[in-house]
Each structure stands twice: as structure tokens, then as C-alpha cells.
Amino acid sequence: MTIMEPRKHGSASDGLVGGRLSRFEGRMKITGAATYALEYPVEGVAHAVLVQSTIAAGRVTSIDTSAALAAPGVLLVLTPEDELGLMTASDWYGNRPENQPYFPLPREVSYNGQSIAAVVAESRELAVEAAKLLRIAYDEAPRVADLYDPAAGKGKLMENLSAGWGDAEAALAASPVRIEAEYSTPREYHVAMEPHGLTARWDGDRLTVWEPSQWTHGMQRNYAEWFGLPLENVQIVSPFIGGGFGSKGVALAYGAVAAAAARKLGRPVRLALTRPQNFTSYGGRAATRQTIALGATEDGVLQAIVHRGFNETSTYADVPEQTGAATPILYKVENFSSQSRVVPVNVVSPGALRGPGKNPSAFGIECAIEELAYKIGMDPLELRLKNYADHDYQSGKPWSTRRLREALTEGADAFGWSKRSHAPRSMREGRTLIGWGIGCGTFPVLRAPSAAMIRILGNGRVEVVSGAIDMGQGTYTILAQTASEAFGVPVEQIDVVLGDSRLPGSAIAGGSMLAGSITGAVHKTAAAARDELIGLALNDPMSPFRDTGANTLTVSEGRISVPSGEGLSLDLAELMAALGREEIEVTRNTLPDDAQGLTDQNNAWSSMARVQGPTMGDYSMHSWCAHFAEVRVDEDFGTVRVSRMVSAFDCGRLYNPKMVESQWRGGIIMGIGQALFEEGHVDGRNGRTVNNNVGDYLVPTNADIPDLQVISVGVPDYEASALGGKGVGEVGIVGVAPAIANAVFHATGKRIRDLPLTLEKLI
Amino acid sequence: MTRTLHLSLDINGRRHELDVEPRVTLLDALREHLALTGTKKGCDQGQCGACTCHVDGQRVLSCLTLAAQVEGRQITTIEGVAGPEGELHPVQAAFLEHDAFQCGYCTPGQIMSAVACIREGHAGSDDEIREYMSGNLCRCGAYNSIVAAVREAAEAAR
Numbered sequence: 001m002t003i004m005e006p007r008k009h010g011s012a013s014d015g016l017v018g019g020r021l022s023r024f025e026g027r028m029k030i031t032g033a034a035t036y037a038l039e040y041p042v043e044g045v046a047h048a049v050l051v052q053s054t055i056a057a058g059r060v061t062s063i064d065t066s067a068a069l070a071a072p073g074v075l076l077v078l079t080p081e082d083e084l085g086l087m088t089a090s091d092w093y094g095n096r097p098e099n100q101p102y103f104p105l106p107r108e109v110s111y112n113g114q115s116i117a118a119v120v121a122e123s124r125e126l127a128v129e130a131a132k133l134l135r136i137a138y139d140e141a142p143r144v145a146d147l148y149d150p151a152a153g154k155g156k157l158m159e160n161l162s163a164g165w166g167d168a169e170a171a172l173a174a175s176p177v178r179i180e181a182e183y184s185t186p187r188e189y190h191v192a193m194e195p196h197g198l199t200a201r202w203d204g205d206r207l208t209v210w211e212p213s214q215w216t217h218g219m220q221r222n223y224a225e226w227f228g229l230p231l232e233n234v235q236i237v238s239p240f241i242g243g244g245f246g247s248k249g250v251a252l253a254y255g256a257v258a259a260a261a262a263r264k265l266g267r268p269v270r271l272a273l274t275r276p277q278n279f280t281s282y283g284g285r286a287a288t289r290q291t292i293a294l295g296a297t298e299d300g301v302l303q304a305i306v307h308r309g310f311n312e313t314s315t316y317a318d319v320p321e322q323t324g325a326a327t328p329i330l331y332k333v334e335n336f337s338s339q340s341r342v343v344p345v346n347v348v349s350p351g352a353l354r355g356p357g358k359n360p361s362a363f364g365i366e367c368a369i370e371e372l373a374y375k376i377g378m379d380p381l382e383l384r385l386k387n388y389a390d391h392d393y394q395s396g397k398p399w400s401t402r403r404l405r406e407a408l409t410e411g412a413d414a415f416g417w418s419k420r421s422h423a424p425r426s427m428r429e430g431r432t433l434i435g436w437g438i439g440c441g442t443f444p445v446l447r448a449p450s451a452a453m454i455r456i457l458g459n460g461r462v463e464v465v466s467g468a469i470d471m472g473q474g475t476y477t478i479l480a481q482t483a484s485e486a487f488g489v490p491v492e493q494i495d496v497v498l499g500d501s502r503l504p505g506s507a508i509a510g511g512s513m514l515a516g517s518i519t520g521a522v523h524k525t526a527a528a529a530r531d532e533l534i535g536l537a538l539n540d541p542m543s544p545f546r547d548t549g550a551n552t553l554t555v556s557e558g559r560i561s562v563p564s565g566e567g568l569s570l571d572l573a574e575l576m577a578a579l580g581r582e583e584i585e586v587t588r589n590t591l592p593d594d595a596q597g598l599t600d601q602n603n604a605w606s607s608m609a610r611v612q613g614p615t616m617g618d619y620s621m622h623s624w625c626a627h628f629a630e631v632r633v634d635e636d637f638g639t640v641r642v643s644r645m646v647s648a649f650d651c652g653r654l655y656n657p658k659m660v661e662s663q664w665r666g667g668i669i670m671g672i673g674q675a676l677f678e679e680g681h682v683d684g685r686n687g688r689t690v691n692n693n694v695g696d697y698l699v700p701t702n703a704d705i706p707d708l709q710v711i712s713v714g715v716p717d718y719e720a721s722a723l724g725g726k727g728v729g730e731v732g733i734v735g736v737a738p739a740i741a742n743a744v745f746h747a748t749g750k751r752i753r754d755l756p757l758t759l760e761k762l763i
Numbered sequence: 764m765t766r767t768l769h770l771s772l773d774i775n776g777r778r779h780e781l782d783v784e785p786r787v788t789l790l791d792a793l794r795e796h797l798a799l800t801g802t803k804k805g806c807d808q809g810q811c812g813a814c815t816c817h818v819d820g821q822r823v824l825s826c827l828t829l830a831a832q833v834e835g836r837q838i839t840t841i842e843g844v845a846g847p848e849g850e851l852h853p854v855q856a857a858f859l860e861h862d863a864f865q866c867g868y869c870t871p872g873q874i875m876s877a878v879a880c881i882r883e884g885h886a887g888s889d890d891e892i893r894e895y896m897s898g899n900l901c902r903c904g905a906y907n908s909i910v911a912a913v914r915e916a917a918e919a920a921r
Contacts, residue, residue, distance in 0.1 A: 029867030032801015032841035039800035242868030472865025669904030701897040
């Protein structure tokens, strides 16, 4: 558990919701004092390393451990022979198969790079050395390397993802203008700077896990169910997370291995994945392919969209990367059809990576819409505005708020879009071709119940306490601001305690649902704490306010006062002393009244069962954005540089614009990486990810990124959240890659439909 | 057991004694043996820059440096950048003000690089800052703010 000291810069209003307060925990991060999972000093810790399969499919027939066990400092070797006694845990929705054993080091291999053994030794160096001495024999089976393997097939139709209205095929056939094309995206990886790993320690039948976590309560449940423990016997500690982007939401096989090894050895075990092991210990974004057909009138009125998508998945789980997720809601269209398929290949199950579904989906539809614009000779901005969706044609519901029109027009103004020359290859400086493109993005508003605790301490400080996490989105900061505003104490007087499964439960930091959910819970709790304090001040026999005759009191700037401003006024420490109280603790949650039982609460905090989708109420609720990109392409070498971007966002009210702008830029930069560099290369012979490191899997460097102008055009949306915000974390990446692909087409006249936009595709 | 070396390392102006295997890197010596965990391990193969420290004032990747190589040299880590009373280095203050980080994991390496980048005279323009800060990856994407912070700190240092 970590307690943050408040840091403040700028004006007094910065501490309130909507202020530009600097990062609350910032000083700890810039001085090296922030402690990440693998950095906790744990007495007597042993070090584990994983050994991964070198085949894509088959069976481990034997592992000769004798040399490894004889190596210096080796304590334990685990192989598929070892019975770890684990049971399969629930899925994200809280469903659990009965009596199904779980094998984190399985005998059956389903992908190259699967963990099949572990070596534990006195030091990491000794464990690495001993791991090299394992002799592993396999019985290899035929493998499907990737989506392009001839053996991959057409996969399975995901019926639940089919969508349609009107008669799309007929309307398409009747349309005077038609385009149809296939768009594809490769395997992409999270590449959080902090590699995955953990330290696990047993104290009797209690397990403590120091592990970076986007969801402390969800991971607590994973470990508890694997090891057959009551929930409260497992503690996940995660006050700082070195980036997650979707990869740190659930416990993974290596965690089970480390905790099982710690139990067997009777001493704590630390397991740090190597950077290459991060590429196969959990899934990145699945490779996708999609065809989109658009039908339109000659003056650009959309008549029909037909979408058919498919993505790779593993051989053991059907994980859709929904390429049809943004397709139905970006434009007004009366005739629509979408189907999605998953194709099992020998890869680790794909995961959620920033903007899941919406991201590759927007790549398809936003490239297609510009292809249509060029086909009919219309400005792509005009075409988008012409087909503006006045409501959600999929659900039939009105938008809660949708300022995409403002995003397009204000973004265009800031970018200087009106100076554009329409024809491809018509803008250049010498041998450098210049192109401009647009990409729109969207991400749904997801909401989940959350709880929070407020503690008023005898010294007058106010603690905000939640099991929610901060991986850089700004949770510490915005919760201090929220409590400051709701309670009426300055932000300097507030401490924020996060990142521990012993604390009140919260939404996952994923699907852009945490900020809106947890600020609602903290706001409610802080207001309740203020009311409780006022109640005590008015009624407690020891309270000095009893003699004032006041029937109400105010709390402002950390002082509790009679309303006139003339009478008695005490600071919180003075009032607590007068009341003789060391601490006042108030806990509230945002669950419905009929779901306040312990089981309901545990389920709510540790599963997705109560997550509300974007159209579950009367409205259709989403964040929106429009990206404007300028690229410079070397005519001779085909190298693409993004030279300028303007992005306008509708994310509702911004709780802290400084944090939000950082998140938006972060998403945009990841989108630039996706557009230009990022691609997992798979060796077709053995299904191995060959560029499994950050020297070969390229993510953007500082020199790749120009100044990025970000604009907020949102208005508060109180349907979407208690404080009026919509999600900001995911939407930033959505639409970036198509904006850049469209700009590259404008610059070069070459339409590249498969990411990334590397030079060999352009020359 | 394997052989160990006895080393005396001068880190942030303090002498540290430790016994380690010859193959232990400076990065692991700091993190696993000396409880100086501000220096981060992002890749352990010299690609990401998170482990950047100063050795005799020069930036080095501590994951590619053996602890035994730096005996007798002055090592500075992120823990040694602020003043004796905890006053922030101008680069640290600028990072906070410009929100030049999110998750914070690459940040110590970014700051160590930035301090050296300015001292090397490689912070003359935004483009130069971008180029000379490109050995430090930031997956959260704080690059714009990092450039702004380094620019401001460099201007203050002139």
C-alpha cells in the first residue's frame, strides 16, 4: 500500500475537477522512489525463470532435468511431470468450469513460446544458467503458423457479432457507385516498458502477490481460484504499473508457476519474464483481415455497407478482434451487414490491446470512406459530414452526446484543411511528396460499479482509498481532485491510496471504464463523508457547533463553518480533536440497493458481470475523435514520416486536461507506430515470433513523433458518467492508422491496405 | 558455488561494498543487491534505455555494463539527481510540470538521458533533442512533453 503526498503547481483551481493539477504521484516517479512490483524487498526470495516451447504444436515427451538440478544454486525444476494441484479459474464474466484442473506448464503445446518448464535458483543468473541445461524432447504435430498459412482455413463464424439491418446486399447491388477492398492488420504487441513478472510469498495459507495489475480484485480472484483459497487469503499489491495497455488485466500462467513454486519451496519466489518472453506469455492484438464494400450515390450518399472480417485466434479459445465494431456507428447508413469469423492458429490467445476491435475496425471503414471520396472526386471531409449519423443506426437510439461534427470541423480548421489540393501527388516539396488524410475514431462508454472509502484522520488529513489502479492514466490525480471538490478540502490535504486488492473494489482499468466509474464512487463517498462529518458537528454532544444554534454547516477550503461566514469555523483537525475522534471512515459503492450482499459485491469487483455497455440505457454513448495527419514521403525511397497531426476529441468533460492530453497523445503515438512500424513477424516453419524484442519489433521513438496538437470539443455527458466524462484512454489510437494511410495515398497515389505502411509497399 | 567478486562501487557519492558473481550487470547490482531500484529494467538487452545511468558523467546502459567494469568510477543513478535536501533537479522539475511521463517506468532513464543530453550540448533545438533522446523508449507516448521539458531545462541551464 502506498500513500501519495500531494503535489501542486499552478493556480488554486487546479485542484478541483477539471483543473490541470500536475501528476499527484509525479515526484515519486521522477526521483526513483515509486516502487514497481519486482522492486519490493522480500526476505529470502528465490528466483525463477521460465523455459518456453520451441515448437508450435505437439507434445512434450520428456524433459531431462538432471543436469539442471545438479547446477549450482538450483532449488527446484518444474516440468509438466509436476502435479501443481491447480484448478481452472473463472473467465472474465465470472463463469467457471467445474472440477477442471489447470496446467500452467502443460504437456500439450499449442504455440511456440509456451511455458513448459521453470527453474528456480538462489539468483536469477544461476537460474538462467541452469535452465539452459534442460533437455527437452517433443513429439511435434502439424501447426498453423498464422492467418496466411494455407492450412488456416476460414475459421468459425461468431454469430453473436453478426449485425445487419435493411437489405445491404440488394442496396449495394443497386448503388450507382461501389467500392470493395480488403484491409489487413498484423499481429501487434503491447510492449509496456515494464516487463511482466511477480513476487509471490506464502504465509501459511495466505498468498501475497506483488504483480503489476490493471485489476487487483480480478487478479485476486484468479489466484484464489487456482489455489482453492478464500478470496480474502490472497492479496495483490500494485500501486505502480509500468504500462499495461490491456496486457495486465488478468493473472497469467507464469503467475501460477511462481506462486506454485513458492508453495513447494516454502520461500518467496520472484519471476521476471524476459523481454522476448513477453511476446508469447500473453497475447497482443490478433492479426485481422476484413473486406468492406460501400455503395453510394454519385453525390456521395452512403446506401449500403457490407463488412466481412476475420481474425486469428488460438487453438484453445475463440477471441474475436471485432473488425466490425466501428463500422456500423460512424456513418448514417440504412442498409448494413457485418459478419466476423475467428481462425484458430498456433498462437497464444490474443488479448485486448488499446482500442480493441474499434482500432482495426476503424482502419477498414476509414480507409474505405476515403477510397469512396476519391472515387467520386469529393473532399473526404465533405463526404464524412454529408453522411453524418444523426443517431445510432445500429441500436436505433439517440446519441447521449456526439460532437464528431465539431471534431471534424474544428480539427479541419486547426489543421488548415481548406488549403488542401485534392489530387493525389499534387502537394510536394522537391522530392518529398506531401499528403493529408483524415481518420475518425470511436470507443464505447463502458461503466462498472465501484466502491471507495474516505478516511478523515485526526490530523485533519483526508484519505481516498480504493483498489483501483494507476498505470499512468492519472487515477491518483483525478481522485484527489474529485474528493477535494466533493468534500471541500484542498487537494494538499488529501492522500490517495490505491492498488491493493484489500481495498474497496473497483472497475478494471480497461475498456476506458475506470475513470468514469471510480470518480462516481469517490464523489458519492466524499459527499457522504462530508455529510457525516457535518452531522457529527451538529449533533455530537462534544461538538462546539452544538452551541451555535446552526442547523446546517458548510465545508470549504478544509474548514467546517456556520453558513453565515461570521460565526464558528474549525479546521478538520480541530473538529476531530473536539469530537475526540481518531478517524472517521465512510465507504460507499455504486451498486444497486438490491446487490449489496457480500457475494454480489465480490462478484461485481472481480468479474465483468455488471459492466454496462454503451446502449444498455436509453442512449447510445461513445467517445469520438477525428485525426488529421500530414505525411512526407520520400519519392525515391518510399520512407514515410508523419510531419504533423491535429486530433480533435469528444470525450465529454475532462477531469484533468493535462492528464487527458497526455493520454490522447499516447494513443496517437501508438497509432503512429501501428501505421508505420509495428508488425509481429512469424516464421512460417515453426510459428515463432522472430522479432520478439524492441530492437526488431519497432515502436515509435522520440525522433519519429512530431508535435501533436490535441483539441477537446466535448461537452459534459451526464448520461455517460456521474461527473460527465467519457473514456479517454482507448479512443486516441482509433483512427490514427487510417488517417496516415489516407495521407500516404494522397501523397503518393498508392493505396496501401495492409499495415504497417513500410517502404517496400510504396516503391 | 560459483565464484564471487568483492566490489566497491561509488554510487551517488557514496561507497557501496558488495559481493557478486562476475556476470552480474550494473543494473542487477543496483536493483537486486543495493536496493537502488530507481534504475529500471525494460529489456535487459540494450534496446530500450530504461536502465540509463551515468558513469563518470557519461550516459551508459547499465544492463550492458558489468558491475565489475565500473569499480573506481563515479556512478550516478536517478536517486542521486536531486539535491541533498531533496530539491528537484531542473530536469526533474520540468518533467513534472510538462507531464513528461505517465506510467513512470521509462522516466528515470529519460531523466538521466536528458541531464546528459543537455550537458553534451545536444539540446539546441527540438529536432536535436528528439534525436538525442531517441535511445529511450516511452510506450505511454510522452515524447512531446519530454521534448518540452528538456527544452525548458536546457534554456534554464544556459
